[in-house]
Amino acid sequence: MKITPVVLCGGSGTRLWPLSRKSFPKQFVPLIGNKSLLQLTLERLAGLALNADAAKASKHIVCVASEEHRFLVSDALEAANLALGSGADQVAQTVLLEPVGRNTAAAMALAALAAKPAAGLDGLLLFCPADHHIPDTQAFVDSVQQGVEAAKQGAIVTFGVVPTFPSTAYGYIEQGTERQDGSRSVKRFIEKPNASKAQELLLQGGVLWNAGIFLVSVNTLLKALETHTPDILKSCEAAMAASTQESGAPSQPNLPMALAAMFVRPEPVSFKACRSESIDYAVMEHFAQVAVVPFKGQWSDVGSWNAVADLTPADAEGNRVEGKGMTLHARNTFVHAPGRTVVALGTQDLLIVDTSDALLVVHRDHAEGVKEVVSLLEKGQLTEAVTHRKVARPWGWYDSVDMGDRFQVKRIGVKPGASLSLQKHHHRAEHWIVVAGTAEVTRGTETFLLSENQSTYIPIGEVHRLKNPGKVYLEMIEVQSGGYLGEDDIVRLEDTYGRAS
Numbered sequence: 001m002k003i004t005p006v007v008l009c010g011g012s013g014t015r016l017w018p019l020s021r022k023s024f025p026k027q028f029v030p031l032i033g034n035k036s037l038l039q040l041t042l043e044r045l046a047g048l049a050l051n052a053d054a055a056k057a058s059k060h061i062v063c064v065a066s067e068e069h070r071f072l073v074s075d076a077l078e079a080a081n082l083a084l085g086s087g088a089d090q091v092a093q094t095v096l097l098e099p100v101g102r103n104t105a106a107a108m109a110l111a112a113l114a115a116k117p118a119a120g121l122d123g124l125l126l127f128c129p130a131d132h133h134i135p136d137t138q139a140f141v142d143s144v145q146q147g148v149e150a151a152k153q154g155a156i157v158t159f160g161v162v163p164t165f166p167s168t169a170y171g172y173i174e175q176g177t178e179r180q181d182g183s184r185s186v187k188r189f190i191e192k193p194n195a196s197k198a199q200e201l202l203l204q205g206g207v208l209w210n211a212g213i214f215l216v217s218v219n220t221l222l223k224a225l226e227t228h229t230p231d232i233l234k235s236c237e238a239a240m241a242a243s244t245q246e247s248g249a250p251s252q253p254n255l256p257m258a259l260a261a262m263f264v265r266p267e268p269v270s271f272k273a274c275r276s277e278s279i280d281y282a283v284m285e286h287f288a289q290v291a292v293v294p295f296k297g298q299w300s301d302v303g304s305w306n307a308v309a310d311l312t313p314a315d316a317e318g319n320r321v322e323g324k325g326m327t328l329h330a331r332n333t334f335v336h337a338p339g340r341t342v343v344a345l346g347t348q349d350l351l352i353v354d355t356s357d358a359l360l361v362v363h364r365d366h367a368e369g370v371k372e373v374v375s376l377l378e379k380g381q382l383t384e385a386v387t388h389r390k391v392a393r394p395w396g397w398y399d400s401v402d403m404g405d406r407f408q409v410k411r412i413g414v415k416p417g418a419s420l421s422l423q424k425h426h427h428r429a430e431h432w433i434v435v436a437g438t439a440e441v442t443r444g445t446e447t448f449l450l451s452e453n454q455s456t457y458i459p460i461g462e463v464h465r466l467k468n469p470g471k472v473y474l475e476m477i478e479v480q481s482g483g484y485l486g487e488d489d490i491v492r493l494e495d496t497y498g499r500a501s
Helices: 036-050 067-080 102-117 137-146 148-152 195-204 218-228 231-241 268-272 279-284 305-310 364-379
Strands: 003-008 030-032 059-067 094-099 124-129 156-161 172-178 182-191 209-217 244-247 263-265 290-295 320-326 334-344 349-353 359-363 390-393 396-403 405-414 420-425 429-437 439-443 446-450 456-459 464-467 475-482 491-494
Touching: 003 036, 003 102, 030 036, 036 067, 036 124, 036 137, 059 067, 059 102, 067 094, 067 390, 094 102, 102 124, 102 231, 102 279, 124 148, 124 218, 137 148, 137 290, 148 156, 148 209, 148 290, 156 172, 156 218, 156 279, 156 491, 172 290, 195 209, 209 218, 209 290, 218 231, 218 279, 231 268, 305 334, 305 349, 305 364, 349 364, 359 364, 405 464, 429 439, 439 456, 446 456
Parallel strands: 003 059, 003 124, 059 094, 094 263, 156 290, 320 334, 334 349
Antiparallel strands: 124 209, 156 209, 172 182, 172 209, 182 290, 244 263, 349 359, 390 396, 396 405, 405 475, 420 464, 420 491, 429 456, 429 475, 439 446, 439 464
């Protein structure tokens, strides 16, 4: 029985603002050991995708993500090294790119339709959110294997985490009777409770945190969707029937082609017509055969700054510090300061999160309310709600260091072998100074190389392109000057990444 891992990469992660933002959600942020939660999830699933037991190894992994996060997913796949190896050890990678978000029911329907040709109707799909932290990979794999027989018998298997405290941040699963396959039936699903109800549930016993991880056969899932949400399935079938495919390429020339993913784009009009609903409401609360397998290992959905703080070791006073933070006469204070020195003096029960353009100070009891802050920022049309000062791009990144009425200074990093689009600007000129690596510059009809400490000038309206021909990162300083400096003043004439503007 084949198991195909499916990673659900959606979600905005607003409760982890200012580190997580709409353009760079928490699943892509390097949170643990300089690795993103998505990369850690992919590495964990390699224990299934590269399983030595050929009968259970699909050697195929599927990701479902937003179109705007395509290159962030691609970078995570490369970083996880899923396709390294040769012959039978290579893992095929499919990335389904949603034109808009339509919640988990539609995402899972797309994945089932995409996986059906290779996995077959009896093949098992393991759906995992991209933003969970599960450090004990073997315990996770063992739990999945415990659910295989139930899934083979036509059940939708969910995995519940044995609770360690009365959490109000998670939904709960009340376990029913034991099934012959070793799993347990699900008596009911319980919405996120208040504090007193959560305490009551733990005292009652027999409940688990709902982890949102599912194991189900292709056939069972498609039939369940057809029965309970036929409109969602119909929209997804139409979108996949008219989908387009594009073979990716490694972002760096020294990486093997085996690391390239296949990008699949569902047809936008059909998919946008799809209703948005979670798989819990659409199917799980109505389906007759739902089984649950308890997971006893460490687990976190890293859904708030309290959860992030708990992943950091505490000192004798309960303080937890990441980066350049310091505490003095403080208790139970968390400081996340990757860039500059942040000192917490005489504080208690605070969460302090510093980034280059925003600072969050919140009492631990109000950590769940950070998403309300993001809503306020969005209403005020503040860019800090959506993007960081340092912005990821398919070719690398740029960091807006300083700006005024008629100038802007950026640091730019370009991956080895990558290039920006062939473009021009109507309102600004640019000065480029190379500080590390080698730049290949196209300016008008000429192409030339610049090395460290060399510079060039791009006049207003001149066609130009920047490329990194080397094997190390290219870093440079760009000084823009002109009457309008917005990112929409880019006329792309040719682009490796398929962007029109």
